[in-house]
Amino acid sequence: MLAYYLLTVVLGILSTASRFIDNSLVKSRRQPAIALLTRQVSLKWNPFDFLVVSVLVAFSALRFEVGTDYAAYASTFSRIQPQYWQETLAHSPQEFGYTVMTLALKLVSESPRLLFWVTSILTVVPIYVTIKKKSLDPTLSILLYVLLAFYVAPFNVIRQGMAIGLNFWASTFLEKNKIAFCAINFVASLFHVSALLIAVIQLLIHRWRPGIRGLSVLLVLGIASAGLVTNVSALSDLVTLLNPRYESYLLENATGIGTFLVIAAKLALLSIAVYLTLGSNRSPYITYVAFGVVFLFLGTQALVLARIEGYFSIFLILLLPNALMEGHLAPKVRGVVEVLLLVMASVYFAVYLQNYGDLIPYKTIPSGIY
Secondary structure: OHHHHHHHHHHHHHHHHHHHHHHHOOOOOOOHHHHHHHHHHOOOOOHHHHHHHHHHHHHHHOEOOOOOOHHHHHHHHHHOOHHHHHHHHHHOOOOHHHHHHHHHHHHHOOOHHHHHHHHHHHHHHHHHHHHHHHOOOHHHHHHHHHHOOOOOHHHOOHHHHHHHHHHHHHHHHOOOOHHHHHHHHHHHHOOOOHHHHHHHHHHHHOOOOOOHHHHHHHHHHHHHHHOOHHHOHHHHHHHHHHOHHHHHHHOOOOOOHHHHHHHHHHHHHHHHHHHHOOOOOOOHHHHHHHHHHHHHHHHOOOHHHHHHHHHHHOOHHHHHHHHHHHOOOOHHHHHHHHHHHHHHHHHHHHHHHHHOOOOOOOOEOOOOOO
16 A cells, blocks of 8 residues: 555655746736736646656556456457457457557557556546646645545556546537547547446536535435436446446446445535535536536446446546635635645545555566565
8 A cells, every 4th residue: 555655645746846847937826917827837748747647657557466457458468369350349348449459559569568558648648638737736636636546446447447537638628629529538438438428418517507405406316316227227228238248237236335435525525625616606527526426326226327427526636626726715724625635535545445446455567566
């Protein structure tokens, strides 16, 4: 577990250095015109941004037998034979884009290590680009990205991790360029078809700004619907249409104390964000996170629905930093709240690492670091 927390410390230092360079390019952040300039300048990458991404990618790509999916993906890559590409594409249970990528990588190298490098890049880079573009506090966003386990979750769901990263990036185009939004999500669906469903939901809800009453109604409906999900034939048909092998997931019971602890944590973070944004324009990220909690409620009855939650809850890494920066808190109080958030997230991360997906001990090749 120590390796994960050392990673967090290193990322915090590098991201702070990146932000210092960004801020040093302007004389003041207090004047409105200068503040706007600061946001524009911060979109440009400096050397520390590349270091942050390099560390995130390398830590993921160099893992060895870490994550429940590691052995399966490594074994599949080792067995695949590019000369029989037609048969492989015809019989692969995985999405077309992922299978094509695997065939292409196998032509370059026989080592599964290349696969983990490429999937790590496709997962991490879109998320960091989005943080750089949309976060008012990139350092806090990066720390929450790791400590709320959005970074390590793809160690267990590799294809969906890439799809979530691409969907997260696509969200930056939703307001002004829906063609780009749809195109990126189409690419994401080639790695995990669930991205198509998420894109449709986001198109429908991105302009909805519910107040406290609206959020409460949404969450209550989510709780009320949880017991019905396995009995609705239309849902079963939809899941089968997306991918026939997902139908069995609908029947898998995901209920457990861990699921409810995750729900409690996400509800607490959502409540903090709602409080911080009282009296201001509602962020669409609040709506997304609330939908994530709804899918967690549904996921207590069907595993496949719990996995959808990640597409929505990841917006916490933008919602909380932006709410703190734009909220009504005094600077000193804001600092205290930020520390409390990081403490809460650190505890959550420890529990997550101990209970989900064979993430500890962390091992790498060839040094065997634990």
